[in-house]
Amino acid sequence: MTDLLTHLRRTRLLAILRGVPPQHVPKLIETLLGAGIELFEVALSDDLGLPGLRAARAAFGPALPLGAGTVVTPLLAWQAHQAGATFLVTPHLVPEVNAYAREQGLGLLSGAFSPGEINAAYQQGSAAVKVFPAGVLGPEYFRQLRGPYPHLPLLAVGGVDASNIRAYLDAGAVGAGIGGALTRTDWNNPDWAALGRTAADIRAQAGEPR
Template identity: 50%
Template sequence: TAEQARAAIDAGARFLVTPGLRPEVAAVAAAAGIPFSLGAMTPTEVAQALDLGSAAVKIFPARQLGPAYLKDLQGPYPGIRLLPSGGIDASNAKSYLDAGAAAVCCGTSVVPPSAVAAGDWADISARAAAFTATLA
């Protein structure tokens, strides 16, 4: 929400990411000079995110259409910076990068809620190292 965006910026956030189109978040971020990435799935939503000034468009949930969808979007939107999220893990992250993703968002496969709750930072660090090793 706009309120969450303001709070994040006040707390020192240097960028914002949303799961879907949030024009009010885009307005807050733009006014503060903070880059943002709005979430989208359809080509129409991608166009709206770009029109709102999204520095990159978060494709969510990416798992639903797979890496080939990124290539499809690059036809009508050449040069677009895409950030797939949702269902990205060590087994498929490289395929999204190979399909043109600027970066990938990885969630619970690297940072499972149970590991966070337990404060198991060694496990999270090991998962992150294993994940990034698959990208080389």
């Protein structure tokens, strides 16, 4: 499988599936793939997460780059690994989860906020550091970080959508994680066409994969 950082640099987008009913996860991923999005994270912040992760892995097999998000304990890290995750994503710095990812050879996108946390996340093995919540910090925060930390790959997550993704990329982020903008629909009657159009718009704003 392509190295996680290489994949992020090439595609620039990570789709975050949070609160998606497991029976709809395969169709949503198929819709996003059709719009050119290739990297996926299923958030484990509710009871839908682990079943959704299993549904995605069962539907697409081992080739799909598939992460588990909101991994805040070693137990969740283990459960995500067993469910088929190939990389782990944390909302903040969780050294125990980061250590598990290293030990198991999993990819890692560790969350961080301050410069000290960002550097620690990178030192603990994060392929790219998930700077969260990006919407509060704004693109200028990323631009300022490029001065002292030009070597640190930064992923903008939280509050990123088609209207501002270009600004984060231009400020030096290697990519962006996008959740609500890609999953906002009535899950009792999903509008797949609308979801596909939104995904294609975000893909266009990010630019084609390199």
